[in-house]
Amino acid sequence: MDNLAAYTAVPYEGQVTAQTDPDNLAVVGTLLGLKPVPLSGARVLEIGCADGGNLVPMAGRHPTATFVGLDLTPSLIEMAQAYSDRAGLTNVQWIAADIADPDLDLGPFDYILVHGVWSWVPEAVRTAILRRCADWLSPNGLATISYNVWPGWSLRSPMRGMLAWHANHVEDAKQQIARARQLATWLTDLPKNRRLLGAAMRSELSDVAEMTDWYLFHEHLAKDNHPVWFHEFAALAADNGLAYVGDAEFADMVPVDLPSDVQDGIEALATDRLSYEQYLDFARERAFRRTVLAPSGTDVDYGVNSDRLATLHVGGRLFFPGDWTDDDQRQGVTSWPMGVKPKTPDGLVGLVALNAVHKRMWRRIADAWPSTIAVSDAIDGLGDDQGLRQQLLLAYLQHGVRLFTQPRVSHGVTEKPCARQALRAEAHLGRGWLTTAWHRSLGASDMDRALLRILNGEHTVDTIAADLQRSFVRGTLPMPKDLGDTGLDHVLQWLNTRLSAYANAMLLEHP
Ligand SMILES: C[S@@+](CC[C@H](N)C(=O)[O-])C[C@H]1O[C@@H](n2cnc3c(N)ncnc32)[C@H](O)[C@@H]1O
Numbered sequence: 001m002d003n004l005a006a007y008t009a010v011p012y013e014g015q016v017t018a019q020t021d022p023d024n025l026a027v028v029g030t031l032l033g034l035k036p037v038p039l040s041g042a043r044v045l046e047i048g049c050a051d052g053g054n055l056v057p058m059a060g061r062h063p064t065a066t067f068v069g070l071d072l073t074p075s076l077i078e079m080a081q082a083y084s085d086r087a088g089l090t091n092v093q094w095i096a097a098d099i100a101d102p103d104l105d106l107g108p109f110d111y112i113l114v115h116g117v118w119s120w121v122p123e124a125v126r127t128a129i130l131r132r133c134a135d136w137l138s139p140n141g142l143a144t145i146s147y148n149v150w151p152g153w154s155l156r157s158p159m160r161g162m163l164a165w166h167a168n169h170v171e172d173a174k175q176q177i178a179r180a181r182q183l184a185t186w187l188t189d190l191p192k193n194r195r196l197l198g199a200a201m202r203s204e205l206s207d208v209a210e211m212t213d214w215y216l217f218h219e220h221l222a223k224d225n226h227p228v229w230f231h232e233f234a235a236l237a238a239d240n241g242l243a244y245v246g247d248a249e250f251a252d253m254v255p256v257d258l259p260s261d262v263q264d265g266i267e268a269l270a271t272d273r274l275s276y277e278q279y280l281d282f283a284r285e286r287a288f289r290r291t292v293l294a295p296s297g298t299d300v301d302y303g304v305n306s307d308r309l310a311t312l313h314v315g316g317r318l319f320f321p322g323d324w325t326d327d328d329q330r331q332g333v334t335s336w337p338m339g340v341k342p343k344t345p346d347g348l349v350g351l352v353a354l355n356a357v358h359k360r361m362w363r364r365i366a367d368a369w370p371s372t373i374a375v376s377d378a379i380d381g382l383g384d385d386q387g388l389r390q391q392l393l394l395a396y397l398q399h400g401v402r403l404f405t406q407p408r409v410s411h412g413v414t415e416k417p418c419a420r421q422a423l424r425a426e427a428h429l430g431r432g433w434l435t436t437a438w439h440r441s442l443g444a445s446d447m448d449r450a451l452l453r454i455l456n457g458e459h460t461v462d463t464i465a466a467d468l469q470r471s472f473v474r475g476t477l478p479m480p481k482d483l484g485d486t487g488l489d490h491v492l493q494w495l496n497t498r499l500s501a502y503a504n505a506m507l508l509e510h511p
Pocket of ligand 1: 003007016070072097098099100114115120125218
């Protein structure tokens with residue numbers, strides 16, 4: 001089955017990918033000494049945009065930027081168009097086309113996003129993607145391409161080979177998926193005393209059980225899936241007019257997760273930036289990369305220093321000794337929508353051993369949350385600007401805070417609460433997640449989606465509570481598990497809790 005037939009038969013549910021957010025690419029570029037184009041007037045292209053799952057929330061948040069979504073599969077482009085129409089967007093254009101079509105003439109673009117496409121297309125299309133990025137990027141433009149890499153994929157390859165061979169005996173996509181699941185179960189149940197391959201595959205097979213049908217089909221049963229070594233990818237990019245900039249997950253460029261003797265070993269082996277990154281992949285057994293590229297000749301300065309944070313904004317949900325509540329513990333803050341993962345209940349590594357000046361900076365960031373605060377404001381008047389920015393950089397590398405080129409502002413709960421229109425459109429898609437203002441997925445129940453759909457800024461909290469109460473009593477809406485009683489006071493209290501959670505995830509705006 002070729003790609004067009006495969007994606008028509010089993011539509012791909014486009015995922016929100018935080019690393020592809022142009023603001024994230026702009027942060028990576030800024031930290032590496034480049035001058036990325038400000039998002040306010042940027043032109044953004046997504047190649048392989050599927051049903052618009054990634055691009056629509058982005059375009060909704062950046063109304064003054066313009067976006068183009070391109071995909072081979074017309075039925076997916078139709079879904080993207082319907083989604084963006086419902087979101088009321090006028091800054092997105094959708095194109096159904098093969099990126100390898102030599103007559104395609106688009107560009108220039110300041111950001112080109114290619115996520116989940118490059119490894120899964122034939123060689124001619126892989127080359128075309130690189131060429132298009134080189135031809136269509138503006139002089140300060142940045143592209144991000146994700147792809148599967150060795151050595152990590154060597155653990156998955158045998159499993160993919162077995163599943164694809166077994167499944168592809170039949171033509172029908174649904175039957176292929178069923179056959180793949182059947183074989184995965186059989187492989188899982190094989191005696192545990194098999195050797196290395198069996199041990200490596202067991203963890204991969206447990207992932208298969210969790211996968212949706214569409215992901216299993218396109219990841220493991222697709223005709224094309226071509227992992228490469230990182231050095232091969234960098235050489236191909238260079239051959240096609242692109243320079244390696246860095247990783248869209250900036251922290252992955254820095255081995256803070258590895259023991260110091262391993263870090264020293266990599267330093268000793270590496271002869272330049274590219275070989276350094278390749279040895280990092282060996283050490284981490286990396287299976288997947290998200291690379292940032294720029295036009296050839298772009299001068300990247302890897303001497304990252306904290307001065308480059310000066311123009312950025314910072315945000316994070318930070319905890320201090322004593323702040324941690326039982327409720328946080330129960331909710332498991334690691335799954336909090338902002339994706340901030342404090343390492344301990346006391347907060348970031350290092351927060352506990354604070355000096356008083358550092359603590360004042362962290363307190364400002366914590367108080368601003370869920371909004372961001374300009375780095376300059378976070379450190380203003382505290383003295384030791386450089387030392388404080390260094391602390392921020394370290395926290396960023398440990399995923400304790402996130403950096404942005406543009407502020408993110410929470411609007412809190414207003415008298416007539418209003419969810420962003422793109423979000424209301426997303427709530428209509430019937431998926432189990434929604435996109436936060438930090439371009440991250442937030443798990444959302446049927447109830448949350450039903451509620452967010454009606455938050456259009458026209459109804460007061462009291463009116464919404466009364467409507468909800470009637471619906472719960474009549475049974476037209478199922479009673480939420482955490483609402484013990486349908487009395488109006490209880491419903492109002494329950495509604496206010498939900499609205500605060502939405503405000504904290506920055507799902508609300510001023511109408
Ligand atoms: C695995 S999906 C990834 C979708 C989305 N970027 C994401 O990560 O959620 C790959 C997408 O690439 C598209 N695609 C495959 N070959 C293509 C080509 N030659 N030109 C343009 N799009 C292509 C498919 O139609 C499909 O929507």
